[in-house]
Amino acid sequence: AALLMARIGAQLRAVVGRARNAAELLKLLDAQMRPELESGMFMTAVAAVLDVARGDVDIASAGHPMPLLRRADAGIETLPVVAAPALGVGGGRFHETHVDLGRGDGLLFYADGLDEARNENDEAFGLERVRPLLADARSAGQAVESLGSAVEQWFGSATQYDDLAIIALWRR
Numbered sequence: 001a002a003l004l005m006a007r008i009g010a011q012l013r014a015v016v017g018r019a020r021n022a023a024e025l026l027k028l029l030d031a032q033m034r035p036e037l038e039s040g041m042f043m044t045a046v047a048a049v050l051d052v053a054r055g056d057v058d059i060a061s062a063g064h065p066m067p068l069l070r071r072a073d074a075g076i077e078t079l080p081v082v083a084a085p086a087l088g089v090g091g092g093r094f095h096e097t098h099v100d101l102g103r104g105d106g107l108l109f110y111a112d113g114l115d116e117a118r119n120e121n122d123e124a125f126g127l128e129r130v131r132p133l134l135a136d137a138r139s140a141g142q143a144v145e146s147l148g149s150a151v152e153q154w155f156g157s158a159t160q161y162d163d164l165a166i167i168a169l170w171r172r
Contacts, residue, residue, distance in 0.1 A: 006047035021092040042088035055101040072104025113162035140168035
């Protein structure tokens with residue numbers, strides 16, 4: 001898995017300059033990596049292009065969970081999911097979702113290891129536990145720290161089988 005991720009990182013660097021938007025980036029990356037993957041291998045991904053000055057974010061997903069949008073008033077919005085195949089499957093179209101981030105708004109990008117984290121009773125952490133923690137967060141760092149701590153406590157004595165990736169972005 002580590003070797004595959006290193007190769008994909010190199011492929012991403014090779015195509016990122018040619019992409020005009022997040023959806024095209026996923027399309028180019030998919031075309032680049034598909035011939036190199038062994039049969040049955042695939043990878044989910046989400047791509048985002050941020051205009052820092054305007055606070056505009058264009059997001060496209062390849063079979064990956066869409067980020068959660070936390071508004072400055074602590075409201076949590078679920079971004080629309082447009083069905084698209086994972087990278088390596090091929091033949092799919094990737095669509096973008098546009099988000100205007102106002103001052104105090106944030107985005108939480110996460111891998112399924114967050115909401116699917118299982119405790120010793122085989123119960124999933126779930127987005128219903130993510131949402132209030134994200135609503136209470138006042139910064140990207142606080143969101144990542146509180147969610148990471150909550151999931152770590154959730155595991156208890158259970159063995160962690162999936163990766164846990166959390167990236168938060170806040171507009172000040």
